[in-house]
Amino acid sequence: MEKDLKSILSRIQYPDDARVVQQIVDQTLQVKTRMGLIRRKLVVLSGKGGVGKSMVTVNLALAFARQGLRVGILDVDLNGPCVPKMLGMKGQRFEFTPEGAIPPTGPLGIKVASMEFFLKPDSPVRWKGPMDLSPVWLGMMEMSVIREFLADIVWGELDLLLADLPPGAAADKPPAIVGFLPELDGAVVVTTPSEVSTEVVKKSIVYARDVGIRVVGLIENMSGFLCPECRAESDLFEGSGNVQELCAQLEVPLLGRIPLDRKISQACDWGIPLLEESEPIPGRFKEIAEKITQHVKMKR
Amino acid sequence: MKFVCMKCETFMLFQKVEKPGEDSLGVMFECPQCGSRFSLVTNPGETALVSALGVKVGGRTTAPEAFELTRGTLKEPAIDQPA
Numbered sequence: 001m002e003k004d005l006k007s008i009l010s011r012i013q014y015p016d017d018a019r020v021v022q023q024i025v026d027q028t029l030q031v032k033t034r035m036g037l038i039r040r041k042l043v044v045l046s047g048k049g050g051v052g053k054s055m056v057t058v059n060l061a062l063a064f065a066r067q068g069l070r071v072g073i074l075d076v077d078l079n080g081p082c083v084p085k086m087l088g089m090k091g092q093r094f095e096f097t098p099e100g101a102i103p104p105t106g107p108l109g110i111k112v113a114s115m116e117f118f119l120k121p122d123s124p125v126r127w128k129g130p131m132d133l134s135p136v137w138l139g140m141m142e143m144s145v146i147r148e149f150l151a152d153i154v155w156g157e158l159d160l161l162l163a164d165l166p167p168g169a170a171a172d173k174p175p176a177i178v179g180f181l182p183e184l185d186g187a188v189v190v191t192t193p194s195e196v197s198t199e200v201v202k203k204s205i206v207y208a209r210d211v212g213i214r215v216v217g218l219i220e221n222m223s224g225f226l227c228p229e230c231r232a233e234s235d236l237f238e239g240s241g242n243v244q245e246l247c248a249q250l251e252v253p254l255l256g257r258i259p260l261d262r263k264i265s266q267a268c269d270w271g272i273p274l275l276e277e278s279e280p281i282p283g284r285f286k287e288i289a290e291k292i293t294q295h296v297k298m299k300r
Numbered sequence: 301m302k303f304v305c306m307k308c309e310t311f312m313l314f315q316k317v318e319k320p321g322e323d324s325l326g327v328m329f330e331c332p333q334c335g336s337r338f339s340l341v342t343n344p345g346e347t348a349l350v351s352a353l354g355v356k357v358g359g360r361t362t363a364p365e366a367f368e369l370t371r372g373t374l375k376e377p378a379i380d381q382p383a
Binding site for chain 1: 309348349354358360374
């Protein structure tokens with residue numbers, strides 16, 4: 001009589017003798033231990049690239065650091081890391097110790113973790129791996145790398161960790177981040193006034209909520225143009241001013257609007273961040289940080 | 301993935317892992333009751349998939365180094381790879 005596999009399996013116990021399951025459990029526990037020392041964790045995401053997520057992440061971090069918070073930035077855009085450049089930290093490296101990788105410290109004591117710190121100058125991320133299996137293997141590899149970023153960095157005690165996610169709402173990274181990051185406090189979504197961007201960001205917000213991410217609010221970047229001479233603000237896009245309607249429709253708080261400003265663009269390109277809150281853009285980020293603090297109840 | 305000895309109706313147990321060739325793993329299993337043995341042999345693609353999980357089949361004798369997988373798999377890292 002042919003044996004019934006289902007009934008056999010119901011009677012025997014699964015042994016982890018190859019110790020694979022135990023290692024995966026250990027990896028998960030390691031992430032939990034590291035993240036357990038961090039009071040609040042926020043991700044910065046968008047539906048598309050080029051909206052300024054990294055600029056927003058960096059300047060939010062600066063705004064919170066100016067308040068006296070201990071802040072870290074996790075640059076999860078493995079293939080296009082730019083947070084170190086914006087903070088003038090290009091060329092810095094992790095310090096490897098038996099306890100883990102100590103991240104470099106940037107302006108205002110902000111700790112930063114980025115793939116950039118593993119790369120030679122101008123070198124892209126390239127892996128030793130089977131190119132014929134590349135989509136499957138690459139996806140798995142990048143998930144494991146993200147897991148190492150969460151598990152192996154000695155952040156220490158932080159008040160806030162901001163994770164700069166790669167572009168794309170339906171990319172595999174956001175749900176993986178949610179899966180990896182225990183007790184994520186929410187997401188800050190970045191858009192621009194263009195209809196193309198707002199159409200995609202709607203999907204991002206729906207997707208984020210679907211995977212259980214709380215959307216703390218929306219930031220509209222490139223909301224206008226700030227004249228470098230007279231500092232007057234003027235519209236750039238056809239959709240400028242519609243963001244309030246978008247927020248009402250999506251039931252998402254509008255955290256702030258950031259105009260294009262040559263100074264902030266230069267600051268990012270030169271790696272010399274603007275630190276004075278009297279400057280228009282840092283002032284806007286100060287207001288945004290205060291709103292986020294109300295929503296997420298962030299305090300030392 | 302587990303292997304069941306259909307004769308003995310029990311899981312076959314992991315014995316050891318070896319490298320029978322370049323980019324290949326041979327994972328040996330044995331039935332604890334009848335002693336039947338076989339080896340699961342991976343091709344380079346399958347070996348890479350297992351490696352991408354960041355685990356060692358058979359367990360570890362020492363804890364993994366920080367960023368062991370990242371540093372060991374980058375083609376041109378800026379920093380030294382782990383020993």
